[in-house]
Amino acid sequence: MKEAEIIIIGGGLSGTSTALNLSKKGYSVLVIEKEITENIKPCAGGMASSMTKYLPLDIEKAIESKIRNVEFRWEASDNVKADLSGESPFWIVKREKLDQLLLEEALKNGIELVSPAKVEKIIKENDKWIINCNNNHQYKSELLVIADGSQSKWAGHFNLGPRKPKFANTIALRIKGSGFIPKDTVRFEFGFVKNGFAWAFPLKESVNIGIGTFINNRRLGDEKTNHRILKSFGFNDLSYKATKRKLRIWNGFHKLNGDKVLVVGDAASLCDPFLAEGIRPSLLSSFYAAESIDQCLSGKADNLNEYTTNLNKKWSQSMVWGARIAQVFYRFPKTGYELGVKRKTAPKRIAQILSGEMTYEDIAKRVIKRLLIKNNT
Ligand SMILES: Cc1cc2nc3c(=O)[nH]c(=O)nc-3n(C[C@H](O)[C@H](O)[C@H](O)COP(=O)(O)OP(=O)(O)OC[C@H]3O[C@@H](n4cnc5c(N)ncnc54)[C@H](O)[C@@H]3O)c2cc1C
Incomplete structure (x- = not known):
């Protein structure tokens, strides 16, 4: 039976970045991933550049556009623009490329990848995790990281994250060309989608388009609406291939670690419930997961509780306001x-907010302060 200090279930963004962070600290890591490759990842790739401080490698090769403007429209009219050329810019990355860079660097650092293999059963024996996969192999580890994404089976199994996760319904498509979207601009389109919005993020030779609903579990997929959205972004060829995904969104403060097990990324229900931002919390959680695991395995901490505390402080505190706004x-x-x-x-x-210069909490506090001043005068 193959053994590693840490086993990670899922080789997506949060799984590979946790693996990389841990390999940089010298731990033996094994990542189990059920898919071989996914040609196009259903992710628009919008990412605050400030997040690179949580990544131990240069990701320049994955960046397709550096954004200077944000445009907002209501049913294809009413052009509202914001300048985004501040201190920390917003980038559009090609997710397949970003995940590949992370994985390659982690492999260079000595992690092992088992793929394709789906984790089917987990038991604890003599204080070690025994993981059974559908490739008829067993793997053993001292610590376990759950990174199996929005359809996670294992977060619930260990009572990590919300007992009843909340989901956004999304559609992702990538269309060749640029339509009406300039290379340095992201556009948000409101009004066409009930309980949600649509977005267009430019890549070098194509545009990532997303449509999402964020409350009431409202379904998507009405062709007529989707065509209106695509036309508003400047696309007339409507023979697109769309991918539907349910995305776990943030839904309260919850325990994200147990005894020698923790959950990162989408599986932990960390996605921003207002803007569907999931790259940032994936990288944040991967960073703090590696820090806590290091503390635990080096004997500086008795448990992984610091992980949940850090995520609550660094992410969930702002998401409370994101959820209210949504x-x-x-x-x-x-x-x-x-x-x-x-x-x-x-x-x-x-x-x-997109560039990471402000949080929802900062904005909420400003509004409250303004109201208090107004009421006192
Ligand atoms: C349409 C859409 C657009 C988005 N756009 C943006 C954006 O512009 N900006 C942004 O910040 N975020 C965006 N997001 C969110 C972002 O894509 C996610 O938050 C991010 O992919 C989370 O990464 P993850 O590694 O946690 O999960 P995933 O990338 O889903 O990885 C989970 C991995 O686990 C594997 N797995 C699952 N079960 C098992 C098992 N039993 N055994 C082994 N392996 C398993 C899966 O195959 C998968 O590879 C978007 C999401 C969607 C759906």
Whole structure:
């Protein structure tokens, strides 16, 4: 039976980045991934450049566009623009390339990848995890990282994250050409999608388009609406191949670690419930997972509790406000658009959230402060 200090279930963004962080610290790591390759990852690739501080490698090769403007539209009209050329820019990365870079670097650092192999059963024996896969092999480890994404089977098995996860329904497509989307601009399209929005993020030779609904588990897939959205982004060839995905979104403070086990990325329900941002929490959770595992395995900590504490502080505290904003915004989208986008400073604030310069919590505190001052005068 093959043995490693840490086994990671899932070789997506959070699995490979956790593997890389741990391999840099000198641990033996085995990643188990059920798929061989996925040609196009259903992810628009929008990423705050400030996140590179959580990545121990240069990802320049994966960056396809550096964004300077954010555009907002209501049913294809009403052009609202925000400048995004601040201190920390927003990038569009090709997710397949980013994941590949991370994996290659982790493999160079000595991690092992078992693929294709699906984890089917996990038991604990003599304080070690025994993992059974559908390739009829067993693997053994001291610590376990759950990184099996939004369809996670194992987070619930270990009672990690919300007992009843919340999902956004999404559609992803990549279309050749650029349509009406300039290379340095991302566009958000409101009004066409009930309880959600559509987005267009430019790559070098194509555009990543996403459509998502964020509350009430509202379904997508009405062809007529999708065609209107594509036309609004400047595409007339409607013979696209779309991928539907359910995306776990943030849904409260929950325990993200157990005894020698923790959960990272989408499996931990960390995705921003307002803007579907999942790359940032994947990289954050992978970074703090590796820190806590290191503390635990080197004897500096008795358990992995610090991991949950860090994620609550560094991410969930802001997501509380993201979830509140989403509930109001997507329930009353026209009012949300008028107040949240059309207000003079609003587009700039959304741009600052995307680039990581501000959090939802910062914005909420500013609004509360403004209201208090107004009420006292
Ligand atoms: C349409 C769409 C657009 C998006 N756009 C953006 C964006 O622009 N910016 C942004 O920040 N975020 C975006 N996101 C979110 C982002 O893609 C995710 O948050 C990110 O992919 C999470 O990575 P992960 O590694 O946690 O999960 P995944 O990438 O889903 O990886 C999980 C891996 O686990 C494997 N696995 C599952 N079960 C098993 C098993 N039993 N055994 C072995 N392996 C298993 C899977 O095959 C998979 O490779 C978008 C998401 C969607 C759906």
